[in-house]
Amino acid sequence: MTTLPRIDGFTDELIEIRHDIHAHPEIGFEEQRTSAIVAAYLQALGLEVHTGIGKTGVIGLIDGQRGPGRTLGLRADMDALPMNEETELPFASKHPGRFHGCGHDGHTTMLLGAARYLAETRDFAGRVMLVFQPAEEGLGGARAMIAEKLFERFPCDEIYALHNAPHLDHGQVRVMSGKAMAGAEFFDIVIRGRGSHGAQPNNARDPIVVATQLSQAMQSIVSRNVNPLDAAVVSVTQLHSGSAYNVIPQSATLSGTIRTFDDTVAALIHGRIRELATGLADAYGVEIEVDIRNIFSVLENHPEQTEALAAAARDIVGDANVADLVRPAMGSEDFADMLKMVPGSYCWVGHAGDIPVHNPAFVLDDGILPIGASLLARIAERRLDERVEMSATQAMSA
Template identity: 45%
Template sequence: MAIVNRIGEFAEDMKTWRRHLHMHPELSLDCHETAGFVVERLREFGVDEIHEGIAQTGVVALIRGQGDGAVTGLRADMDALPIEEETGADYASTIPGKMHACGHDGHTTMLLGAARYLAETRKFKGTAALIFQPAEETIGGGRIMVEEGIMDRFGIEEVYALHCDPFTEEGVFSTAPGPIMAAVDDFHITLTGKGGHGAFPHECIDPVPCALSIGQALQTIASRNAPPRDALVVSLTIFNAGHATNVIPESVKLGGTVRTFDPDLRDLVEKRFHDIVAGQAASFGVTADLEYQRNYPATVNHDAQTEFATQVAADVAGAGKVNAQRDPEMGAEDFAYMLQARPGSYLMLGQGIGPSCHHPAFDFNDDVSAIGASFFARLIETRHGV
C-alpha cells in the first residue's frame, strides 16, 4: 500500500486528533468547537487562507501550490449524531446523547492530514480548497455552503469526498460512475376521524382502518406503479394511534421515508402519495393531512472525475483494492448538492467489517486515516502535478 511516507510519519498525530473529535461530538450546524479545533490545526500547518462561518460553522481553507492552476475541492463532514455511545472506548463521547456514529470525526481527520502534508510540500500547481462541512446528518450543510456561494467564491472547479465503509475490508476503495446514493424524501400523514368507545364503533369514525389501508396501498407504488428495474424504497416507519384498548382514537399519525434515484420516478411517487392518501381518506370518511418533504437529491458521480479518482485510489491502495463498480445504495448524502454544483466524485473507504454507521457501537478505524489522507493528497498532486 502506497501511503505517503510523510503522512505515515504523523499517523499518531492523526489518531490523537480523531479521538479528540470523537470525545467532543457536536450536532447539525452547531459544530463550533469542532470548527475551532480544525482552524487551530490549519493555522499550525500554515495554510494560505482560512474562511470561517460558512453555513454557520463551516470552514474553507485554501492551500496554493507552485504556480497557477485549477482549484480542486476536497470535502469532509464534521457533525455527529444524537445517539448514546456504546463502544466502551476510553476516548468515548463525553457528551451524553451525542456521538460520532458515522465516521465524520475520521473524515475530518483524513482531510486535516492531507492539509498538513499539502501545506508542507506544495508539490502541485493550482489550489486545494479544503471544505469542512457541518450538518450532513440533518438539514444539509452541503446545500447551505453551496447556496452561500463557496463554488464561485473560491473558484472550485471539481469536488471530491470520501466516506468510511464498515462493510468492506480495510483499505479497499469503492465507487461507481452515475448514481451512488439515493434521493431521500420524508412523509407525515395525520388522519382525523371521530373517537369514541371501542364497544360502539358505529358511533365513531375510526381512522385506524384507513391508516392500515393506506399503509398497504403505499407499498403498491413500488410493486404496481414503478418500473420493475427502477430502484425504489417506500418505508412506513411511524404508526401512532391510541392509548387504551377500549377507546377508538380520534386520530392516527403515520410517517416514513422514500428513496429513489430517478427524478421522474421521484415525481411519480409523490403524486401517488397524494392520490392514495386522498382516495383512502375519502373512502373511510376521515380527513387527511399529508406533508411530503423532499430532502437530499440523489448523489450522482460524474464519469470522468470518477475514473480519475479510481486511478488515484489504485495508486494509493493497489489496483486489487479498488472496486470501480460499487452497487448504488439507498442511503442519502448531502454531498449530492456539491456534485450538482460541480463535477466530482464520492468514494467509500473500507475500514474493516464492524458495526454499521448510525449504530451506538460504531467507531472509526484509525488505521485507515493515513490511507484516506494519502488519497486526498495524491488526488491533488496527480491532478495538478508540477
Template identity: 55%
Template structure:
C-alpha cells in the same frame, strides 16, 4: 505508491484528533466546537480560513507553488442523535449524540491532508478544504451553496469520500455515473375522531385508517413502478394514542423514499398524494402530507471517477481499488455540490464493525492515513 510517508509518520496525531472529535460529537448545525477545532488546526498549519459558511461550515484555502487548477476537497462534520454503546475509552461525552457514521474520521482525514499539503506545498494551483455541517438530512450542503460557496471559492473539480464498514481495511470502491440514491423524507398526519375504546362506533379510528394507508402505500413500488427500477418506500415511524382505553383522535406516520430516477420519483410522489386523497375521502377525515426532497441522486463524473480510481490505486494498490457496479440506496448531500462542480466520491472499507448509524458502530482508525493520502494525492495529481 502506498500511503504517503509523511502522513503515516503523523498518523498518531490523526488518531488523537479523531478520538477527540469522537468524544465530543455535535448534531447538524450545532457543530460549534468541531468548527472551532477545525479552524484552529488549519490556522495552525498556515492555512487561511473562512468560517460561518452555511452557518457552521469552515473553508480553508491553500495556494500551491505555481498556477494550476483549483481542487475542492469536502468532509462532513456532524454526528447523529444516538446513544453510544461501544464502551470505547473515547466514547461520546455528549449523551444521546454519537459519531455513528464516521464523520469524525472524514474530518480528521481532511485535516491530515491539509497538514501534509501545507507542509510540503508540492502541488500546482489551489486547494480548497471544505468542512461541511449537517450532512445527515439537515441540508448542510445546500446551506453552504446558498451562502455562495463556489462563488466565493470557485473549484474546477471536487472530491469527497466516506468510510464503509464492510470488507477489508483499505479496499476503495467508486461507482462512475449514478452512484447513490436521492431521498425524500415525509410526514403524514391523520386528524380523525377519538372515543372510548369500549364504544369504537363513535370514533373515526386513526389507527385503523393508518393501517389501511400503510398497506396501500406499500403497493406503489410493487404495482406502479416498473420492476426494472430500483426504489424504496419505507414507513419508519408511527405514533398514536397514550392510553389503553382511548381510541385516539390522531395518528402520525413518517418515512422515506429512495430513488435513482427522477421521473419515477415524481410518479411515486403523485401516487402517494392520490392514495392519501382516496383514504381521506373514504374515511371522511383530514390527512396532511408533508413531503420534503432532502437528497438528490449522487452522480459521479465519469472521467473524474477514473482519476479518483487511479489515485486510490496508487495509495492502496491496484488490487484493492475497484469500480463498483452496485447502486447504494443510502443518500449523501455531496450530490448537491456535484451538481455545481464536476467531481467524484468514493468509499473506503474497514472491517469488524457494526453498520453505519448503529449504536455499536466502531471505526477502524487504520483508515485515517488512507483517506488523508487519497485527498492529498488528488490535489497533487490534479492541481
C-alpha cells in the same frame, strides 16, 4: 499499501484528534466545537480560513508553490447522529443521544491530515480548497453552504469526497461513475380523525385504523406501480399516535423515506401516496395531510473525475484493492448537491470491522485515517499536476 510517509509520521496526532471529536459529537448545524477545532488546526498550518458558511461550515485554502493553476476541492462532513452509542470505547460519546455512528469524525480527521500534508509540502500548482461541511445527516448542510454562495465566493474546478465502508476489507476502495447513490425524500403524513373513549369506537373516526391501512397500501406502490427495472424504496419508519389505553386518539402521523434514482419515478411515487391518502380520507371520513420533502439529490459521479480518483487510489492502496462498485447504493449523501454544481467524484474506503454505520455499536477503525488522508492528498497533487501538464501541452499545440 503505500500511504504517504509524511502522513504516517503524524498518524498518532490524527488518532488523537479523531478520538477527541468522537467523544464530543455534535449534530447538524450545532458543530460549534468541531468547527472551532478544525479552524484552529488550519490556522496553525498558516492557511487562509473562513468560518460560519452554512452556519458552522469551515473553508481552508492552500496555495501551491508551483505557481497559479486550477482549484481543486476536498470535502468532509462533520456532524454526528442523534442516537446513543453502545461501543464502550474509552473515548465514547460523553453526550447521551449523540454519536458519531457514521464515521464523520474520521472523515473530518482525514481531511485535516490531508490539509497538514498539503500545507507542509505545497508541491502543486493552483489551489486546494478544503470544505468542512455541517449537517450531512438529512439536514441539508451542503445546500446551506451552496445557498450562502460557496462556489461563487470560492470558485472550484472540481471536488472530491470519500466515505468509510465497514462492508469492504481494510484498504479496499470502490468507485462508480454515473449514478452511484439514491436521491431521497422524507415524508410526514398526518391523519386527523375524531377521538373517543376506547369502549365506544362507534363514536370515533379512528386515525390509527387509517394509518395502518395507508401504511399497507403504500407498500404496493413499488411492487405494483413502479417499473420493475427501476430501483425504488418506500419505507414507513415511524407511526405516532395515542397516549392512553382507553382513548382512541384524535390524530396519527406516519413518517418515512422514499429512495429513487430518477425524478420521474420519484414523482410517480409522490402522486400515488397522495392518491391513496385522498381515497382513504374519503372512505373513512377523515382529513389527511401529506408533506413530502426532497432531502438528497441523486449522487452522480462524473466519469473523468471518477477515473482520476481511481488512479489516485491505486497509488495509495495498489491496483488489486481498487475496483468499481458492483451496483449503486440506495443510501443517500448530500455531497450530491455539490456534484451538481461542480464536477467531481465520491468513493468508499474499507476498514476493519463489520458493524454497519448508523448502528449504536459501530466502531471506526483508526487504521483508515492515514489511508483516507493520503488518498485525499494524492488526488489533489495528482489532479493539479495533470491539469498543469494538460495546459502546457495545449499551449505548445497552439
